[in-house]
Amino acid sequence: MKEDLIVLAIESSCDETACSIVKNGREVLSNIIATQIDIHKRYGGVVPEIASRNHIDAITNVVNEALEKANMTLQDIDLVSATYGPGLVGALLVGLSFGKSLAWSCYKPFLGVHHIEGHIAANYITHKDLEPPYICLIVSGGHSNLVYVKDYTEFEILGKTRDDAVGEAFDKVSRVIGLEYPGGPKIDKLAKEGKPNYKLPKTFFEDSLDFSFSGIKTAVINLVHKEGDKINIPDLCSSFEEAITDVLLSNLLKACQMKGTNKVALAGGVSANSYLRGRLDKIGEENNLKIYYPELIYCTDNAAMIGSAAYFDYIAGKRSDLDLNAVPYLKLGDKLRK
Numbered sequence: 001m002k003e004d005l006i007v008l009a010i011e012s013s014c015d016e017t018a019c020s021i022v023k024n025g026r027e028v029l030s031n032i033i034a035t036q037i038d039i040h041k042r043y044g045g046v047v048p049e050i051a052s053r054n055h056i057d058a059i060t061n062v063v064n065e066a067l068e069k070a071n072m073t074l075q076d077i078d079l080v081s082a083t084y085g086p087g088l089v090g091a092l093l094v095g096l097s098f099g100k101s102l103a104w105s106c107y108k109p110f111l112g113v114h115h116i117e118g119h120i121a122a123n124y125i126t127h128k129d130l131e132p133p134y135i136c137l138i139v140s141g142g143h144s145n146l147v148y149v150k151d152y153t154e155f156e157i158l159g160k161t162r163d164d165a166v167g168e169a170f171d172k173v174s175r176v177i178g179l180e181y182p183g184g185p186k187i188d189k190l191a192k193e194g195k196p197n198y199k200l201p202k203t204f205f206e207d208s209l210d211f212s213f214s215g216i217k218t219a220v221i222n223l224v225h226k227e228g229d230k231i232n233i234p235d236l237c238s239s240f241e242e243a244i245t246d247v248l249l250s251n252l253l254k255a256c257q258m259k260g261t262n263k264v265a266l267a268g269g270v271s272a273n274s275y276l277r278g279r280l281d282k283i284g285e286e287n288n289l290k291i292y293y294p295e296l297i298y299c300t301d302n303a304a305m306i307g308s309a310a311y312f313d314y315i316a317g318k319r320s321d322l323d324l325n326a327v328p329y330l331k332l333g334d335k336l337r338k
């Protein structure tokens, strides 16, 4: 019997068309990402219909390139997988339909993957030794979750955002101060030149590890309007990052205490943020935490993370039927729909 499991994974939930070939959940043989950032930049954010059309244009080449780079043909693939939610429905449908058709046409099994579970799994690629249980803080453009990863396919949500996702707050604030989409990396860079001189609100909930970022976003918008040209942009970026990070890390520490674990992983686009990483490293040293971050390329959307999550789902016995539909508001922990 063949021992290795080779997964072809597709990701198209937002503005990246991606395909990756992953061996045994942790070894990436190829990782192709066609990003549409330059197309959506001029609109200040992702336009769903334009994203869908561009996924259609890109998907065939991206999949072919992933196979080529891995030096493989479809015959070498054991499992085809694709993100089926959450995300933009039209965008999800492109990768999901392509994946299902590919699996059907070459007699391979198919598995739909949860996008957020993919973000978590990105850590298994970078850290070959990482095993559950641990706490994972997922901070991306569309999601903010504090999760107890009990096992590779078992998740308990400890906290979630009640309004904006962290990355969404970064992107909205950056738009107000005139930075291009996506604003996160630009705020990250500018904040290094500033000091946290502006006082911004931080939201905490009693008896809950939930987040809320709409208050800080509104405070920044009001401040920009009030100060006009006098506003110090690097100081504002630094203050914004500090306030957001205080909230994230405070809840993260509480989650560790609650679950009695000192193992922590970060995931999602905002986990690329250098200030957040620096602060977490410091808090980690003070509190004896063992911290894991995905490599930068696996923080933002990619298909390698989907291939990793698919592997762990597959060996846990999960399978999807070919009538699996895209689920734009899929929650973490929702069972795969047949």
Ligand code: KG4
Residues within 6 Å of the ligand: 014, 139, 140, 141, 142, 143, 166, 167, 168, 170, 171, 182, 183, 184, 185, 188, 268, 269, 270, 271, 272, 273, 274, 299, 300, 301
């Ligand atoms: O995970 P991701 O690619 O997409 C979703 O699944 O939502 O995350 C994209 C988000 C964007 O909001 C972007 O501004 C943010 O991640 N981001 C960052 C950084 N790099 C990307 N935010 C802060 N600092 C960064 N260095």
Ligand code: ZN
Residues within 6 Å of the ligand: 115, 119, 140, 141, 268, 269, 300, 301
């Ligand atoms: Zn994502």
